[in-house]
Amino acid sequence: MRTLRSFLNDTWSTGEEPFSTLHDAVTGDPIAQTSTRGLDLGAAMQHAREVGGPALRAMTFAERGAFLKRLSGVIHAHRDELIELAQQNSGNTRGDAKFDIDGASGTLAFYAGLGEKLGDRTFLLDGGQERFSRSKRFLAQHVSVPRHGVAVHINAFNFPAWGLGEKAAVALLAGVPVFAKPATATALVTARIVELWEEQAELPAGAISLLCGSVGDLLDHLGPQDVVAFTGSGDTGRVIRAHPAVLRHSVPVNVEADSLNAAIFGPDLQERTETFEMFLADVVRDLTQKAGQKCTATRRIFVPRDRAAEVVAALSDRLDQAVVGDPRERVTTVGPLATASQQRDILGGIDRLGQVGRRVWGDPAQRPEQGFYVGPSLFLAEPDAPFIHEHEVFGPVATVVPYRDAAHAVELVARGGGGLVCSLYTDDRSFGAQVVLGLAPWHGRIYWGSRKVHDQGPGPGTVMPGLVHGGPGKAGGGEELGGLRGLGFYLQRCAIQGDARLLAEVLGVSDEG
Numbered sequence: 001m002r003t004l005r006s007f008l009n010d011t012w013s014t015g016e017e018p019f020s021t022l023h024d025a026v027t028g029d030p031i032a033q034t035s036t037r038g039l040d041l042g043a044a045m046q047h048a049r050e051v052g053g054p055a056l057r058a059m060t061f062a063e064r065g066a067f068l069k070r071l072s073g074v075i076h077a078h079r080d081e082l083i084e085l086a087q088q089n090s091g092n093t094r095g096d097a098k099f100d101i102d103g104a105s106g107t108l109a110f111y112a113g114l115g116e117k118l119g120d121r122t123f124l125l126d127g128g129q130e131r132f133s134r135s136k137r138f139l140a141q142h143v144s145v146p147r148h149g150v151a152v153h154i155n156a157f158n159f160p161a162w163g164l165g166e167k168a169a170v171a172l173l174a175g176v177p178v179f180a181k182p183a184t185a186t187a188l189v190t191a192r193i194v195e196l197w198e199e200q201a202e203l204p205a206g207a208i209s210l211l212c213g214s215v216g217d218l219l220d221h222l223g224p225q226d227v228v229a230f231t232g233s234g235d236t237g238r239v240i241r242a243h244p245a246v247l248r249h250s251v252p253v254n255v256e257a258d259s260l261n262a263a264i265f266g267p268d269l270q271e272r273t274e275t276f277e278m279f280l281a282d283v284v285r286d287l288t289q290k291a292g293q294k295c296t297a298t299r300r301i302f303v304p305r306d307r308a309a310e311v312v313a314a315l316s317d318r319l320d321q322a323v324v325g326d327p328r329e330r331v332t333t334v335g336p337l338a339t340a341s342q343q344r345d346i347l348g349g350i351d352r353l354g355q356v357g358r359r360v361w362g363d364p365a366q367r368p369e370q371g372f373y374v375g376p377s378l379f380l381a382e383p384d385a386p387f388i389h390e391h392e393v394f395g396p397v398a399t400v401v402p403y404r405d406a407a408h409a410v411e412l413v414a415r416g417g418g419g420l421v422c423s424l425y426t427d428d429r430s431f432g433a434q435v436v437l438g439l440a441p442w443h444g445r446i447y448w449g450s451r452k453v454h455d456q457g458p459g460p461g462t463v464m465p466g467l468v469h470g471g472p473g474k475a476g477g478g479e480e481l482g483g484l485r486g487l488g489f490y491l492q493r494c495a496i497q498g499d500a501r502l503l504a505e506v507l508g509v510s511d512e513g
Helices: 041-057 061-077 079-089 094-118 162-174 184-200 234-241 244-249 274-292 305-319 340-356 386-390 406-414 429-442 484-490 500-507
Strands: 002-004 006-008 011-013 020-023 030-034 124-131 138-146 151-154 178-181 208-210 227-231 253-256 262-265 300-304 357-361 377-381 397-403 419-425 443-449 468-471 478-481 491-499
Touching: 002 184, 006 041, 006 184, 020 184, 030 079, 030 184, 041 138, 041 178, 041 208, 061 079, 061 094, 061 162, 061 184, 079 094, 079 184, 094 162, 094 184, 094 274, 124 491, 124 500, 138 484, 138 500, 151 162, 162 178, 162 184, 162 227, 162 478, 162 484, 184 208, 227 234, 227 484, 234 253, 253 468, 253 478, 262 274, 262 406, 274 305, 274 397, 274 419, 274 443, 300 305, 300 406, 305 357, 305 377, 305 397, 340 357, 340 377, 340 386, 340 397, 397 406, 406 429, 419 429, 429 443, 478 484, 484 491, 491 500
Parallel strands: 002 030, 151 178, 151 227, 178 208, 227 253, 262 300, 262 419, 300 397, 377 397, 419 443
Antiparallel strands: 006 011, 006 208, 020 030, 124 138, 138 491, 357 377, 419 468, 443 468, 468 478
16 A cells, blocks of 8 residues: 655655555545654745745746746646546546646646746736825835745645645745645545656755645644645634634635535526526536535526426436446546545435425435445525525535525525625526626626527636635635736735835836936
């Protein structure tokens, strides 16, 4: 059985017993083990600050972009190997594994291109020069410079490649070293990527660290220049925010947490029209892709009350084509979950949904006996059932909920307390305007499907590197990616006041004196 190592201080280190075990999602057999016990995480953090930080800050944006391009290229070159690992450890179908791995390489490539465009600077100017007195000589310029700390990235189990790549791309382009902590249960893909990077990508010393296993005392070693980005449950996010070191040093924490994402079916849609078909394709994809274990997957489907039976029938026809089974078989569309505990949690959530609504498609009992399987389920529930607006069942499960009009749909979606993405399907401009503007304060992203773009969008479940990813309230209150916007989390904004000519010489701005 393979033992996963951690990459600390630019060397590979193995922890001590007891070890955590990683399993084959199809058979349940042990396939790897890992531990962080006995590793000096304080020394590793200091190495990243003192070696990795200066190395990255000395590089221009263009040079950092070239580094990201190498990282992206290594992942792409070893795509097939990584797909096989994802099928084994995470239970992904080939399509699901490609979604994760290509998302990682694609995001790194996007930020590589952004670095090339930013060119030979090592920091960003923020706006123009500011005059704050009669003097034309004494001015101010805002700048954003890399923090002199470490970007601690605690990632979720469901995207071991993309989670690593999307956070690392932004931090490294900003000039901040990365300390990645993947979820232990699915760390096989992440560990292999970092191994390949270390072998082939010419890593700057101290730029990337990897911790495979328990987080240990990592957060105890946070300092005032460090940041933490976390993806996972809201409960864990609150624990991180309340950590003594975070509070003592005012460490910025970005959290992407639970999200009861919604899809809204417009009252104007008719069967066999482009927008109707787009709605069906997107919702069913979110129910089945990655076995429904995506932070952006649709959990609540809002339909006009007089159309509920029609929409349920159409979704059921599509779901009849889903095949639950071994992810290595090409006919399979829904693979297993990654762990037995996830299977237990999702089956428990399905039982709770059955108490507040009616299952209209699927039977979780009909699944392969071996492996961590749960087949898709579709429920129908009344809008006033609190459970559907408060608890996310993180698997291949969604609930159809009737609404009266646009205002009612907005009010019901908002009961979810804030989401990562809401999708809307309508060609009615008036209805669409009410919904989009009404729900924008509650979401990081809104995906509007309509006739003119029915075959052009990637679906609401795809996170785009140039768009913000995050959401208010229950979704964690964080924001990642978004092109240049994402760099702000890793940069310190500072207003520099002084002589216009000196500012021009030092900062590379025009002399307005």
